[in-house]
Amino acid sequence: MLRLLSGLILAASAAAADDRPVLTVYTYEAFLSEGSPGPAVRPLFEAECDCVLRFVGVGDGADLVARLRLEGPGAEADVVLGLDTNLTAAAAATGLFAPHGLPLPEALAVPGGWDDPLFLPFDWSWLAFVYDETRLPEPPTSFADLLDAPDDVTIVVQDPRTSTPGLGLLMWVKHLYGDEAASVWERLAPRIVTVTRSWWEAYSAFLAGEAAMALSWSTSPAWHRHVQDDDTKRAALFDDGHYLQIEVAGVLASSRQPELARRFLAFMLSEPFQSLLPTTHWMYPAIALQDGLPPAYDGLIAPETSRLFPSEDVPAIREAALAEWLDVMSR
């Protein structure tokens, strides 16, 4: 963080002194704090672009779209990084994004492939319920199993209105149960200890013992193993499938440096950027890395079935599912 700060101060003075172009990237805050990819990415890109890379943190992924709509066409950002496929249709509907116009890298390794003209993926993972095997020796083995689990199998989840994993869970239930989703939420509600605004609040509540499981990602146990040398945290493997979260970035049509912006997207899908993600962002990279994944990723769950709505269908599904969810959960 100190490096980031002094770097920024240097960058600011450098920008004032020379006329290197400044590329502004909006992203969510968790991407930027110490130990996250942002601070590591910046010097790498600046070294190769002869430009100044400026990150601006805007709340959570879900807040990014609201911020863009608030700023309208006058946004100062060139690139927005950190939406996911549940948000891309809403983001595209603002009319603020320009086609990325880049070829997909050969090494692209995103489940289900990719063909979005506006957005490019940079990482992905499966949503999963993470538990502590010392506290919960027999986790549910499917979503249906979770619904019938004993009462003490409690969960913490995120609010779909404020958090991308929360929205992912809404889609997960809808994808699994369709019109039955409302009654599934009714059955799920008694074991939901709390619905939090952001991922970390849910996860820290789980770590503090407030619930048996937290909605997180299938890759979260890798962090415990890599950083804390803790092998007790596991993601519960559900045999009826896991919803995918694919995080993306796009170029704003109002960018005054469209070429530089596209160069950043290309860099985003290159080995130097991608190889940072597994141990700073704890998600799968969007390309197959030359050296493969770090050892902490060995033994993570690999669901056979991935679930994902086409992004263009999400807005309509989201609206109905959210109304349903609000109705059940506010009773």
Next chain:
Amino acid sequence: MARRDEPVTEALPRRVALTGGAALVLLLALTLGSVAVVALRAERAGALGPADWRALSFTLRQAFWSAALSTAFAIPLARALARRRFPGRAALTTLLGAPFLLPSIIAILGVIAVWGRSGWVSEALMAAGLARLNVYGMPGVLIAHVFFNLPLATRLMLQAYAAVPPERWRIAAQLGVEGRALFRLLEWPAIRAAAPGAFALVFSICATSFAIALALGGGPRATTLEVAIYEAAAVSFDLDRAARLAAVQFAVCAAAALAALALAAPPAAGFGVRLCVERWDGRGRAARAADALALALAILFLALPLAGVAARGVAGLGALTGAAGAAVWAAAGRSLAVALGSTLLTALLALPLAALVAALDRRPFAARLAEAGALTPLAASPFVIGVALFVVLRPVADPAALALPLTALVNAAMATPFAVRILAPAIRDAEADHGRLADSLGLSGWTRTRAVHVGRLRAPLGFALGLAAALSAGDLGVIALFSRPDAPTLPLLMHLLAGSRNVDAAFGAAFVLTGLAFALFLGFDRLGRGR
């Protein structure tokens, strides 16, 4: 020089009218004006849905119970504190000030440490073979709100006790009036005068509750209006709905304020009064037991969450090494700057406003109106203010570059109601005691202020500004809307650290933040008391 151009006791001094009016206009522009700005910027008309009405219903219920419980528990606590002298009483009075100054994020952590499913109470219940508590929802919101507001209500009651002339306690002691008769004779009238005001203040604070409702509400079934406003403004970008919800929130708080004014006896003296009057009653065993019980329960209820946070915070200090430590200290510096700027702004807003309210003493209706204007930030939504500032400033400046000054400004507006409440009675008293003397001597301007007010206002001003500084340092505020990760304040950095899974450092930052808030409060308060 013995004559003034304008008869001061009748007309409003021009200086007071101008500066007070300007402060009032600025405050109303920030609060009511922001609702209008946001409504105008809305893209579509978003009607209030069933979930919004449920949010209104929950807001009213939790605010009512929070206020009722805080006020009810404050009665035995204030009674015990008012009539007991014991070692550590001063420390306990300080402890009473602590929760209100505590950043809400930290108070939430403390409440969970004690009342959560794996908190101390649950562990004790488990050990006794009972079920764990589930704190999320109405119970958690009420516990946290009472934790915050019981001390505030108790303080207001203690002021009412202090407003009873000391002779009356002596007369009662001489007449042998004790226990229930004394309660009816002296204590109940004092409580009766203070309780509606305390109830309404706590109600307003809880009706606009955000962080607590969000963290402990447990989801949509316990959503307050402020959370719904945040969701509409910052998440769904439904600005019309946000503006409507903000208008509903104003109406709710205005109704609470009106009800309080209708119920309340004449206002008690300000915060500066001494809270310690010698007493001769309550020597009986039952009275001593009741007071000991009230004090012990209050100490446990207030101190345990503080201890919970302190324990984890001290442990977290170890994580503040290297880069994380440097970032925390840099953020603490920024928070200090925001707090000091905000404190200055609070003084600039609150002093003229309090002078205006005090000067309008002879016109009760106008005085109430001015006071109501000064209280509008209690009912305002910081999110709506933030979005409005963003919309207004964006064409002319980069809001992100102004994040720190804007945060200071909004925090100052939020602290102004408390400052005006503290300062107005002190100014009124000073005017009543020495105003005419100063007028007869032909004093005006700064000379008059210095003669009449400076000595009298020092203590309440120190207290008010200490409160403003602590509230501003601890509040996440609108910086969350304009955030710049390269220059976070300490509360924002806490969120960032926790968001990047550095939970230990987040607790360490929480500890530093708590220390900063208390140091600011104590610093200003001491300055006011001349030490």
Next chain:
Amino acid sequence: MIAVEGLRVRAGGFLLEADVVVPAGALCAVIGPSGAGKSTLLAAVAGFAPVEAGRVSAAGRDLAGLAPAERPVTLLFQENNLFPHLTVARNVGLGLRPSLSLTRPERARVDAALAETGLEGLGERLPEQLSGGQRQRAALARALLRDRPALLLDEPFAALGPGLRAEMMALVERLTAPRGIAVLMVTHHPDEARRADLAAFCALTAQGGRIDGARPAAALFADPPAGLAAYLGDAGGDLAPR
């Protein structure tokens, strides 16, 4: 009788030393500059200030260790003697019993006390509906019902005009002398002190204040000690222009 012998009362850094005796039925005025401890003397007798040394007795009873309510003493202040939300009758009735509920004969005694102090027909009023003098009359009525052998008055008529003050002084004398009540009254008005039976001067000392016994008022004012003469100024009359 009120007897204060070798009294030492300390409050913070302030020390009051006092010797004064008031026989039954007599009125003794204590006069002296502000801050010399006149009110502290009354507080000590009434049980509101801790006694460091000396003996305080009333009607022959040693008061040491007695709670304020147990002392054979009634203390009245300059103001705030009445409870504002109780009627005058109820305020006076508190002198009979502290519980606020009175029997019919007790109510009759309240009415009699009100009549004796010139307040007949005003029993149902609230204190705020009375004049300052009437409020002090009500406080005196309550003192009568308490029927204690010692009455302590702390500048009781200071807020009243000269004519009313004289009238109230006469009322106090009329009420207390026949009943044999010893009255100790703090005042800063020489005219009040002059018409008392006894008068005592409370002098400023380096550590606080000191009262060296009471003398017949006429004798004291005829030959005032140096401190009292300075306090009274030019024969207690007009202030010389400075």
